[in-house]
Amino acid sequence: MTPLRPRTAGPARRAGRQLHAGPLAYAVLTLFTIGSLFPLVWTAVAASGDSARLSRTPPPFWFGGRLLKNLGSAWSDANMGLALFNTALVAGTVALGTVLFSTVAGFAFAKLRFRLKGALLLLTVGTMMVPPQLSVVPLFMLVAGLGWTDQLQAVVLPTLVSAFGVFFMRQYLLEALPTELIEAARVDGASSWRVVWHIVFPVARPAMAVLGMLSFVQAWNDFFWPVIALTQENPTVQVALTGLGRGYVPDQAVVMAGALLGTLPLLLAFTLFGRQIVGGIMRGAVKG
16 A cells, blocks of 8 residues: 555645745736836926926927936025935934834833823824914914024924824834833843833834834925925925925926935935835834
8 A cells, every 4th residue: 555645735835935926916016116106207307308398288208408407407596405414404303303202102101101191192192183284373483482493403393203103103012012021121120211222122123113214204305394494595405495486487397306306315215225124124023
């Protein structure tokens, strides 16, 4: 008799095999990639011509010969060098502050016990329902009273902590940070700040990377409050772009060139650090 060989179940047999996408998946991904890149490509095409070229019907779909000239005009007319430096400083400071303060506050709401914990969390989350337009007048009065008009701290300080960041980190630490690990550190004599530095920050690193990326992009693209608090003398990128659109007949090609200059640093940052951010997210998603 031929000895019977144990049969491996289907899912177990496929557990070690690498999954491959089919033609339909590649087609869908290609369409999504083209749709995502089209606004950027169209901005570059529009920045390479002039206003007369853009007003044609149908509009041009290929590059012209004025890209470098329009980029130079946008750089000089909008003081783009100072605007890029200010925006990088503001966005980096806001992202760092949001990540640090939100992580500490999220840890407190997730694992510590104190009075009015639920009420304070509800109040923090409730602030996300208040439209930001309602706080513009009192915030501007406060900034003007402190003498911070047209200074970068007027843009940085009101956005150093976000209710979304606190709630996001709280939800992450509820599941990712074991309470037993904190109790073991307490038994060893660790203080609260040592627990935060040596336990909370390493555990929360994937979520901190995501929150930092979202905060940096939001601060870089923020327009509403900076255009009120700053002027063309000390602008961020979004404030500087408003200067290009002024005039009786603004040159739309130069405006597009300025928008392209303001977008390229974000693309460079994602190109350089996108792999590390995604890798941190994936490491945080793997358990066991």
